[in-house]
C-alpha cells in the first residue's frame with residue numbers, strides 16, 4: 001500500500017485497536033503460551049470473564065492481507081485474566097496447523113508491540129443457572145478458566161475438558177470438579193471422546209447452563225446430545241466454535 005493511502009488507514013486502525021507491550025511469555029503446558037500484554041490503554045476496560053479480544057498477528061497494511069479480507073491478520077483469543085491496572089493475559093496453543101496465530105505465539109518476544117480490540121463477546125456465565133456445565137478442549141479451557149475463577153464457590157460446576165496429555169492441562173480453577181481426558185497419540189479430533197464422556201456424566205435432574213467451546217464439530221455434537229438425548233432447551237446451551245480442521249481463523 002502506498003504511503004499516502006497507508007497513513008489514513010493507519011489512523012483508522014489506531015482508533016479501533018488498542019496498543020500494548022508483551023511483558024511476559026510463559027510456557028503453561030507443553031504447547032500453550034501464556035502471554036501478558038500491558039499498557040495504559042488497557043486500564044479500566046469493561047471485561048466479563050469468557051470474553052475475547054482480536055489480536056493483530058499480521059501486517060494489517062499489507063496489500064495481500066486486504067485482498068484476503070484480513071483473514072490472516074487477526075486472530076481471536078479468550079482473555080485468561082485481566083487486571084484493570086493495565087494488563088491482560090492470553091493463552092495461545094501452538095498447534096500443528098501452524099497458522100498465523102500459532103506462528104505469532106512462537107515468534108513473539110518480550111518487549112514486542114502488539115495491537116488488539118477491546119474485550120467483546122457473549123460467551124459468559126449466566127447468573128442464576130441451577131448449575132454450570134463446561135465442555136471443550138484445551139483452547140476452550142482458556143475461557144473456562146476465566147469463567148470458573150469468577151463463579152461463586154457455591155455454584156455447582158460440572159465439565160469435561162480434553163488435552164493432548166496431562167502436561168498440556170491449563171491450571172484452571174476448580175479443576176478437580178472437571179473430568180480431564182487425554183487424546184494421547186490420537187490426532188486432535190476429540191469429538192467422540194467428549195460426546196461419550198458427557199453422555200456418561202451424572203448430572204442433576206433438569207437442565208443447567210452448558211458452555212461448549214473448542215472444535216466446531218464437537219460443539220455441535222455435544223449440543224445435539226444435550227438437546228436431543230437430555231431434553232435441554234436450546235437456549236440453555238451456549239456454543240462458541242473456536243476452530244475447525246481445514247478452516248482458517250474462525251471467529
Ligand SMILES: Cc1cc2nc3c(=O)[nH]c(=O)nc-3n(C[C@H](O)[C@H](O)[C@H](O)COP(=O)(O)OP(=O)(O)OC[C@H]3O[C@@H](n4cnc5c(N)ncnc54)[C@H](O)[C@@H]3O)c2cc1C
Pocket residue numbers: 052075076077078079091092093094095096097098099100101102103121139140142143188240241242243244245246247248249250251
Ligand atoms: C471466541 C474465540 C476464542 C478463542 N480463544 C482461543 C484461546 O484462548 N487460545 C487459543 O489457542 N485459541 C483460541 N481461539 C482460536 C484462535 O482464534 C485461532 O483459531 C487459533 O489460534 C488457530 O489460529 P492459527 O492462525 O494458528 O491457525 P488457522 O490459520 O486459523 O488454522 C489453520 C489450521 O490449523 C488447524 N488448527 C487450528 N486450531 C487448531 C487447534 N486448536 N488444534 C489443532 N489444529 C488446529 C486447523 O486445521 C486449521 O485449518 C479462539 C477462537 C475464538 C473464535
